[in-house]
Amino acid sequence: MIGHEIADLKKHMPNVDTRVAAIFRSGGAIIPKGTTTVMAGDEVFFIAEKKMQKGL
Numbered sequence: 001m002i003g004h005e006i007a008d009l010k011k012h013m014p015n016v017d018t019r020v021a022a023i024f025r026s027g028g029a030i031i032p033k034g035t036t037t038v039m040a041g042d043e044v045f046f047i048a049e050k051k052m053q054k055g056l
Contacts, residue, residue, distance in 0.1 A: 007034035
């Protein structure tokens with residue numbers, strides 16, 4: 001996902017129904033939009049049903 005926008009998530013994980021809740025970058029929180037690009041070092045927090053967690 002590094003270098004890709006949040007909106008591209010479905011392309012990389014088509015069988016996982018999930019949402020990005022927040023990204024922590026450089027000590028601060030970002031509320032992501034579809035155009036937010038994941039960068040190296042980001043901590044990405046997902047929300048998903050328990051049955052989907054194995055795909056993450």
